[in-house]
Amino acid sequence: MSSREKILGAISTNKPALIELPVIDIKSTSNLAADWVDQFIKILESIGGKVIQLSSIDLIKKEIQQAKIGGEYIVNTLPILGEVNTEINSTMEASLLETVDRAYIEGSLGVAENGSVWLYENQIKNRLLPFICQHLVICLSINKIVPNLHEAYKQIDVAKEGYGVFLAGPSKTADIEQSLVIGAHGARSLLVYLISE
Amino acid sequence: MNPKNFNRLFFEPIQGATLSHSEAAEIFNKDEARTDWHDETLWFVREKRDKAVRQISEWEQLRTLGSDIKDHTLSNLDNYLTEFEKNAQANGIKIHWAIDAEEHNEIILRIIREQKVHQVVKSKSMLTEECHLNDFLSQRGVEVVDTDLGERIVQFRNEPPSHIVLPAIHLKKQDVSETFHEHLGTEKGNNDPQYLTEAARQHLREKFIKSQLAITGVNFAIASTGGFVVCTNEGNADMGAHAAKIHIACMGIEKIIPKAEHLGVFLRLLARSATGQPITTYSSHFHQPRAGQQMHIIIVDNGRTKQLGRPDFRSSLKCIRCAACFNTCPVYRRSGGHSYHTAVAGPIGSILNPNLDMKANADLPFASTLCGSCSNVCPVKIDIHVQLYKWRQELVSEGYTATGKKVAMKGMAFVLSHPSIYRIAGKMGRWMMRAFPFIMNNKSINPWYKQRDMPEAPKQSFRDWYKKNKQ
Amino acid sequence: MKVGLFIPCYVDQFYPKVAVATLELLEKLDCEVVFPLNQTCCGQPMANSGFASLSEGCDKNFVANFGEVDYIVSPSGSCVLHVKEHLHDQDEIKASHIRRHIYELTEFIVDVLKVENITASFPYKVGMHISCHGQRGLHLSSMSELSAPAFSKPAYLLNRVKGLQLSEPKRVDECCGFGGTFCVFEEAVSVKMGKDRITEHALNEVEYITGVDVSCLMHLEGILKRQGSKVKTIHIAEILNSH
Numbered sequence: 001m002s003s004r005e006k007i008l009g010a011i012s013t014n015k016p017a018l019i020e021l022p023v024i025d026i027k028s029t030s031n032l033a034a035d036w037v038d039q040f041i042k043i044l045e046s047i048g049g050k051v052i053q054l055s056s057i058d059l060i061k062k063e064i065q066q067a068k069i070g071g072e073y074i075v076n077t078l079p080i081l082g083e084v085n086t087e088i089n090s091t092m093e094a095s096l097l098e099t100v101d102r103a104y105i106e107g108s109l110g111v112a113e114n115g116s117v118w119l120y121e122n123q124i125k126n127r128l129l130p131f132i133c134q135h136l137v138i139c140l141s142i143n144k145i146v147p148n149l150h151e152a153y154k155q156i157d158v159a160k161e162g163y164g165v166f167l168a169g170p171s172k173t174a175d176i177e178q179s180l181v182i183g184a185h186g187a188r189s190l191l192v193y194l195i196s197e
Numbered sequence: 198m199n200p201k202n203f204n205r206l207f208f209e210p211i212q213g214a215t216l217s218h219s220e221a222a223e224i225f226n227k228d229e230a231r232t233d234w235h236d237e238t239l240w241f242v243r244e245k246r247d248k249a250v251r252q253i254s255e256w257e258q259l260r261t262l263g264s265d266i267k268d269h270t271l272s273n274l275d276n277y278l279t280e281f282e283k284n285a286q287a288n289g290i291k292i293h294w295a296i297d298a299e300e301h302n303e304i305i306l307r308i309i310r311e312q313k314v315h316q317v318v319k320s321k322s323m324l325t326e327e328c329h330l331n332d333f334l335s336q337r338g339v340e341v342v343d344t345d346l347g348e349r350i351v352q353f354r355n356e357p358p359s360h361i362v363l364p365a366i367h368l369k370k371q372d373v374s375e376t377f378h379e380h381l382g383t384e385k386g387n388n389d390p391q392y393l394t395e396a397a398r399q400h401l402r403e404k405f406i407k408s409q410l411a412i413t414g415v416n417f418a419i420a421s422t423g424g425f426v427v428c429t430n431e432g433n434a435d436m437g438a439h440a441a442k443i444h445i446a447c448m449g450i451e452k453i454i455p456k457a458e459h460l461g462v463f464l465r466l467l468a469r470s471a472t473g474q475p476i477t478t479y480s481s482h483f484h485q486p487r488a489g490q491q492m493h494i495i496i497v498d499n500g501r502t503k504q505l506g507r508p509d510f511r512s513s514l515k516c517i518r519c520a521a522c523f524n525t526c527p528v529y530r531r532s533g534g535h536s537y538h539t540a541v542a543g544p545i546g547s548i549l550n551p552n553l554d555m556k557a558n559a560d561l562p563f564a565s566t567l568c569g570s571c572s573n574v575c576p577v578k579i580d581i582h583v584q585l586y587k588w589r590q591e592l593v594s595e596g597y598t599a600t601g602k603k604v605a606m607k608g609m610a611f612v613l614s615h616p617s618i619y620r621i622a623g624k625m626g627r628w629m630m631r632a633f634p635f636i637m638n639n640k641s642i643n644p645w646y647k648q649r650d651m652p653e654a655p656k657q658s659f660r661d662w663y664k665k666n667k668q
Numbered sequence: 669m670k671v672g673l674f675i676p677c678y679v680d681q682f683y684p685k686v687a688v689a690t691l692e693l694l695e696k697l698d699c700e701v702v703f704p705l706n707q708t709c710c711g712q713p714m715a716n717s718g719f720a721s722l723s724e725g726c727d728k729n730f731v732a733n734f735g736e737v738d739y740i741v742s743p744s745g746s747c748v749l750h751v752k753e754h755l756h757d758q759d760e761i762k763a764s765h766i767r768r769h770i771y772e773l774t775e776f777i778v779d780v781l782k783v784e785n786i787t788a789s790f791p792y793k794v795g796m797h798i799s800c801h802g803q804r805g806l807h808l809s810s811m812s813e814l815s816a817p818a819f820s821k822p823a824y825l826l827n828r829v830k831g832l833q834l835s836e837p838k839r840v841d842e843c844c845g846f847g848g849t850f851c852v853f854e855e856a857v858s859v860k861m862g863k864d865r866i867t868e869h870a871l872n873e874v875e876y877i878t879g880v881d882v883s884c885l886m887h888l889e890g891i892l893k894r895q896g897s898k899v900k901t902i903h904i905a906e907i908l909n910s911h
Binding site: 002003004006007008010011012013014015016017018019020021022024026029043047090091094095098111113114115116121126127128131132148149150152153154158159161162163164165166167168169170171172173174175176177178179181183184185186187 | 483506
């Protein structure tokens with residue numbers, strides 16, 4: 001008998017009688033989108049992220065152009081922000097990605113209660129990019145903020161693509177004496193542009 | 198007889214060189230300032246957890262949901278596992294089944310050898326700790342690099358993690374500084390956590406980029422979609438898995454949840470309970486290998502189906518490994534994770550480990566005052582302290598008790614069952630001072646007396662007073 | 669209303685003053701109190717050590733002593749909890765009656781007698797030690813781990829005592845480390861836990877530490893005396909019965 005059969009057989013013998021699956025019936029504490037935006041900003045900033053609200057993307061475009069002139073390796077993945085870096089694809093080597101100074105990517109949805117942003121694989125182009133870049137910038141429409149994770153999971157399809165992530169703030173650790181250090185293995189900073197254009 | 202032997206009277210010594218929890222805890226407590234520091238550091242984490250959960254008005258409702266979803270899942274576990282397997286395979290993920298730690302380790306070794314890999318990066322997985330994978334692989338010439346900062350620190354020091362979420366919480370920054378000076382060539386005496394973390398970042402980035410194979414744990418596996426979720430704050434699981442050509446994810450059978458919507462409940466509970474964060478920095482959902490990558494999942498039993506068959510202890514399989522019970526446990530905070538001599542320490546470890554090896558872990562259910570704080574912080578409402586009590590009964594009925602304790606308890610039970618004998622024996626507390634371990638009036642062997650005075654025996658018992666004054 | 673007074677064995681032997689105070693207090697509150705003379709022990713010392721199988725004799729004796737009263741009241745949350753959760757007997761009707769009608773002293777005064785005024789006077793600074801079994805087991809007070817409204821039955825009564833200044837330690841409900849046989853089998857941790865409770869109470873400059881369980885107080889008293897501290901322990905019954 002295979003291990004698979006042994007394990008499944010043992011479970012079938014040892015499991016209790018079927019217990020009903022509960023319905024998740026949690027309501028949001030506020031119905032106001034403005035409250036969700038406020039909470040998203042407050043929470044994300046409390047976990048080390050930075051949020052800037054913009055009514056126009058022109059400022060981001062300018063910022064990208066200037067940084068590129070300054071010689072930094074800036075990766076843009078959003079066509080609306082200007083020329084995209086087509087060299088970033090799913091098979092790009094880690095050793096090359098490691099040289100990215102700053103990456104601009106689009107977020108799908110923000111979650112007010114925990115300050116996280118959902119990113120689909122097609123938005124990040126390469127799974128490593130949001131982790132291996134030194135600094136990460138996410139552009140998110142202000143209309144895409146939901147109050148909590150329950151609502152978030154209603155709106156995303158986790159299996160639509162091969163990979164997706166809720167990303168909340170810069171990489172961090174407190175493994176040395178519980179002292180918070182920002183910039184463990186992943187990005188050293190996270191900036192979210194909340195765009196109301 | 199010296200007081201040290203007192204416990205030997207009542208507990209069978211653990212075989213081999215391993216110290217029992219109480220022996221290790223006594224050594225831990227010799228440095229009182231350090232014990233205070235350890236206690237306060239972990240209490241700080243408990244306070245962060247309290248603050249976070251108080252911001253969620255529906256917290257207790259979420260705990261109930263988390264508990265009920267897990268209860269349901271365990272009651273239908275075989276069907277969910279096969280559903281998960283079918284969907285994951287359709288997603289292009291290879292599924293393996295391991296009956297025990299040995300088979301789990303062999304499967305990993307086989308994949309490593311097939312791919313001719315010599316170095317692997319591994320993010321935190323308590324299952325691989327439970328299976329002693331690192332030792333197994335290093336004995337066979339494979340270098341395992343633990344990539345979680347805390348795990349890398351203890352790996353350099355040849356120590357096991359002392360906490361499942363904060364593996365190096367028993368160490369001070371000076372200790373880390375010395376270790377990094379030795380292994381990474383950092384400046385001697387530079388204890389700045391920022392500086393030390395940066396050194397680890399540089400060191401591990403090189404490992405991530407070079408490594409062909411990454412091993413991760415699994416926080417949740419979704420039956421309906423055949424995908425799995427891995428949570429980290431550092432980003433090390435993602436750095437490893439996305440850079441490597443092969444990704445192996447190891448999961449216990451109990452990691453299954455029915456649908457993605459249930460993640461809404463568990464991800465809300467997990468980080469708040471663990472560290473007081475609203476969510477971990479990265480909650481990564483893996484559904485397919487990326488182009489050109491191989492993805493494997495190893496589904497491991499290693500005693501879990503046996504625990505599923507123990508009605509009293511079944512619910513311990515609901516654990517989501519947040520370690521809130523560690524941080525709140527007054528005994529854990531004052532004895533350190535290593536005193537539990539197992540991969541998973543703390544209160545939850547004390548109800549999981551006797552299932553794996555009753556004899557070796559017979560001391561653990563007694564390393565508790567049964568205060569119940571663990572059950573109150575548990576995000577999936579495992580009645581940990583009740584199970585500690587029940588394991589004590591189980592261990593005694595299975596014969597894992599020293600003869601001295603058995604004799605003492607039988608004697609005590611006999612006297613207390615017979616009021617007339619109790620009255621004569623108990624006159625002025627004489628019998629009690631012999632029989633009750635905590636009142637025993639033998640100052641040379643009674644551990645009570647080491648740091649505490651005995652209660653003073655009064656002139657008359659209440660019974661005598663009552664007979665004189667009320668009858 | 670007939671109340672059976674249950675005095676745990678070690679209270680009977682070592683702390684008769686707590687038993688006397690409990691009896692006098694209940695009588696002051698107009699209860700008809702009986703003390704069944706053949707009572708011994710609830711069986712907890714054996715059960716918590718893993719020998720619940722040996723507590724049959726204790727259970728039988730407990731039922732024989734307390735099967736006929738309306739309520740059973742005791743100045744020990746821990747023993748009450750043990751009986752509530754574990755008492756069983758061949759006479760299951762009586763055992764079940766006992767399980768449902770056994771009360772720790774302060775919960776009996778607050779929930780059953782519904783007393784609103786306490787005539788006692790105790791002009792001292794008193795620190796409240798919350799005993800785990802009374803709190804997390806019997807729900808005598810709210811628990812710091814839960815997201816729930818705050819309440820405390822013992823504090824409700826103490827706040828009605830004339831002249832008493834009540835304080836809480838920083839960690840309001842951390843265990844003192846007694847834990848039954850834990851206090852000797854895990855001596856080092858047990859004592860350390862007790863010392864840490866005492867340190868926090870000392871920061872509040874208390875003169876007394878009080879609680880609903882004699883066992884916790886006995887442990888703390890043992891440490892205080894060894895330290896040569898001026899702080900004393902006193903059971904809540906003694907305060908509520910003071911003049």
